[in-house]
Amino acid sequence: MTAAEFLRPEAWLGQDTGPRYVQLRRRLQDGIERGILPPNSSLPPEREIAEITDLSRVTVRKAIQELVREGLVEQRQGSGSFIREPVPRVEQSLSHLTSFTEDMRQRGFDTTSTWLERGIFMPSADEVRALGLQPGEQVARIHRLREAGGRPMALERAALPLDILPNPIEVSTSLYAVLDRLGHRPMRAVQKIAAVNLDAHEAGLLRVAEGAAGLNIERVSYLASGRVVELTRSLYRGDAYDFVAELRL
Ligand code: 16G
Numbered sequence: 001m002t003a004a005e006f007l008r009p010e011a012w013l014g015q016d017t018g019p020r021y022v023q024l025r026r027r028l029q030d031g032i033e034r035g036i037l038p039p040n041s042s043l044p045p046e047r048e049i050a051e052i053t054d055l056s057r058v059t060v061r062k063a064i065q066e067l068v069r070e071g072l073v074e075q076r077q078g079s080g081s082f083i084r085e086p087v088p089r090v091e092q093s094l095s096h097l098t099s100f101t102e103d104m105r106q107r108g109f110d111t112t113s114t115w116l117e118r119g120i121f122m123p124s125a126d127e128v129r130a131l132g133l134q135p136g137e138q139v140a141r142i143h144r145l146r147e148a149g150g151r152p153m154a155l156e157r158a159a160l161p162l163d164i165l166p167n168p169i170e171v172s173t174s175l176y177a178v179l180d181r182l183g184h185r186p187m188r189a190v191q192k193i194a195a196v197n198l199d200a201h202e203a204g205l206l207r208v209a210e211g212a213a214g215l216n217i218e219r220v221s222y223l224a225s226g227r228v229v230e231l232t233r234s235l236y237r238g239d240a241y242d243f244v245a246e247l248r249l
Pocket of ligand 1: 173174232
């Protein structure tokens with residue numbers, strides 16, 4: 001079935017409740033999910049959709065804008081709207097302490113990092129407090145854009161005491177693999193999760209629209225002795241992260 005055939009209004013318009021732009025958005029979304037509008041293909045131009053559906057261009061634009069906001073469609077300057085490749089979703093168990101590399105490997109994705117900062121710094125007040133640093137003590141800090149299957153997933157900023165990670169440059173792929181080697185692999189962690197809207201800089205790095213939904217995850221990890229190993233702030237794309245929690249009576 002071609003996109004034009006799929007959009008013919010007799011099959012769907014008016015059969016559903018809600019404003020017409022919502023009905024069109026649902027139809028387009030359905031087409032994306034069913035592969036009639038496959039990833040990386042272009043969406044028919046606004047004018048063409050308006051003609052096929054007999055809806056106004058304002059209505060069509062509104063429907064497309066919703067799909068852009070939801071991350072299903074991407075507008076490329078000068079060449080129209082395209083269906084985005086779905087991002088791999090991280091399914092993170094809330095009961096297992098795993099690393100990003102492990103989480104992604106389990107799902108069959110290779111990971112890469114773009115380094116934004118890696119070195120030894122004077123700590124911020126938050127880092128002093130969370131890591132229990134002494135006055136004048138410095139921290140190892142790594143800040144990276146984390147990608148899986150070639151797609152940006154999260155911005156992650158980790159801070160560790162220097163005796164836990166004396167040489168941050170040593171971390172080339174997995175922080176937890178290095179900590180494991182050093183005998184400092186965390187055994188327990190406490191995570192705090194909050195919803196945020198990504199600012200222009202963050203959204204640009206994560207390749208989503210400014211203001212898109214994100215998840216701010218703060219993790220404090222501990223050694224078996226109870227000592228704090230890391231303070232990490234991860235900013236995940238909202239469309240890339242699922243929590244899985246097992247609940248028992
Ligand atoms: C995860 C952890 C982060 C940890 C990192 C290590 C969350 C929210 N955070 O991203 O605290 O530093 O894994 O990953 O899951 P790596 O070993 O792949 O560098």
